[in-house]
Amino acid sequence: DLDAPQPLDTGREHLLYRLGAWLYRLLGRLSRPFAPPEPPRDTEKVYAPGGPLLGPEVREALAGRYGAITRPTAGQRSVTLYSALPVPSDGTVVGAVLVSQSTFRILRALYDVRLDVFRVVLASVVAAAVLSLLVSATIARPLRQLRDQASEVVDRRGRLRGRFRGSRRHDEIGDLARALEELTGRLERHLRFIESFAADVSHELKNPLASIRTATEMLGEVDDPADRRRFLEIAWREVARMEHLLSSVREISRIDALLEAEPVAPVDLGRLLAAVIDSVGLHARDDIHLALHLPTDPVLTLASSDRLAQVFTNLLDNATGFSPAGGEVRVEISATPDTAVVAVGDRGPGIPPEHRERIFDRFFTWRPHEPQARDGHTGLGLAIVKAIVEGYGGTVSAENRPGGGARFVVRLPLAP
Structure with missing residues (x-):
């Protein structure tokens, strides 16, 4: 029987293949409204057992020409190739030889390839899921911790209230955490220095201001010209001292802020x-x-x-x-x-x-x-x-x- 279906003992029965085929059919159903209609395939058995061999390729061979045709194999998803050759005798075609070959072996190899491809896809999906979990655990979570620490470093009024706590990790995120810890430490030391400097300036200005206040108060209590002149000289000297101090403070502040520029x-x-x-x-x-x-x-x-x-x-x-x-x-x-x-x-x-x-x-x-x-x-x-x-x-x-x-x-x- 030329059209008899071959037993399809392939990877189609494998669970992974059936799962992939189901996903493919589901995708086909979803895309079917947008796909052009396919022409119907003729899967009718041409050469029935005991029936005449009068297909188009046989008629071509009986006419003295080579005949060939391809038909879908009934009961399978493969195709069968038919070839007919004339049999001449004394210059006359007395018959024809018809041979056929199914693409079943190619189809079986194709099924195996599909199964291997689906295995690779499935393994890739699993690997992607594992990598996503790994990224979430090793990158996203530490970054969220850095974000939370950053929100705690400065309060709503812009005052420094905390610092980054560093990390023992030996990767780029650990380097970033340690760099931020060092940065906030330096910022904290600088703020303490500014506060100390402001307190020192206030203390240094307090002494000449006290002298000026005392000298001006004494001016209102003495009448002797020599005493009044002495208290005025004290006030002028302390004013000059304050001017010199403020000039030095301004100079060192400019150095701190503008030297690099x-x-x-x-x-x-x-x-x-x-x-x-x-x-x-x-x-x-x-x-x-x-x-x-x-x-x-x-x-x-x-x-x-x-x-x-x-x-x-x-x-x-x-x-x-x-x-x-x-x-x-x-x-x-x-x-x-x-x-x-x-x-x-x-x-x-x-x-x-x-x-x-x-x-x-x-x-x-x-x-x-x-x-x-x-x-x-x-x-x-x-x-x-x-x-x-x-x-x-x-x-x-x-x-x-x-x-x-x-x-x-x-x-x-x-x-x-």
Whole structure:
């Protein structure tokens, strides 16, 4: 029987295949209203058992030509290929040979491929679901925790009320959490510094204001011209002290806020210090000797020349103020492979160990040889030096010199 269906023992009976086929049929039903109609397929058996073999391909062969046709296989989803060849004898076609071949084996391989593809799709869906759960557990949840911590860092009035708690994770989210923890820590320290600075400014302004108030009150109670003049001089001196203090506070505030935005250029430290020493020498005591020791090659750093002049002017003023009569202030310039070094030394009393950590604090002043040191010094000179040097990526330190005196060392990156 040429049209007899072949037994279809394939992967179609597999549970996964049936599930995939059901999904495919469901999709087909949903898309059927939008698909063009298919022509009906002729699956009628052409060659019934015991019936005549008179298909179109056989008639072509009996006419002396090659005949071929393809028909759907009855009872299956495959097709059958029919070929008919004429059988000649003495120049006359006496019969025909008809052969057929079903595409059943191809269909069975196709079913196996479909089953493998569906397995891959199903495995991909499972893997995607697992990855989604993994992402939710390892990425989304930590990010939500960071979001919740961020909402707790600042209150509704913008005040800092908490900080990020960091993470022990060793991935990018852990790095982000630790960076945010460090950021809030630095912000917290900066806010404490601002609050402390504001309290120090308030304290420093309180003393001259009290003196001015006392002097003005006494003016209304005395009639002697000499006493009135003395109280007026006190008031004027305290007003000048306040102006000097406020000017220094404004200057160091500008350094903190605007130093990074100021233009920079290569600065020859030798030339700069020579000019600064000439300027300081004009108002320094005549018995103080200022000595500058230069290296053979120029030493350049990248900064603002005006700001560096401010740094070294403050250091030299400090050194000359502490130097004894006939003392020498020694300025030395040197360089390492990547750092410019400027040392300013004097032969004064040096720095007591208990004050060495506070020497660069704002409003700190220690001048044992000047009982009225507060009248002419704000305690911001060395603080300004530190703010400028650190703003340019450098460091400044203080130490005692062998044989007496103090030595301040400024280190700045060399210009490229």
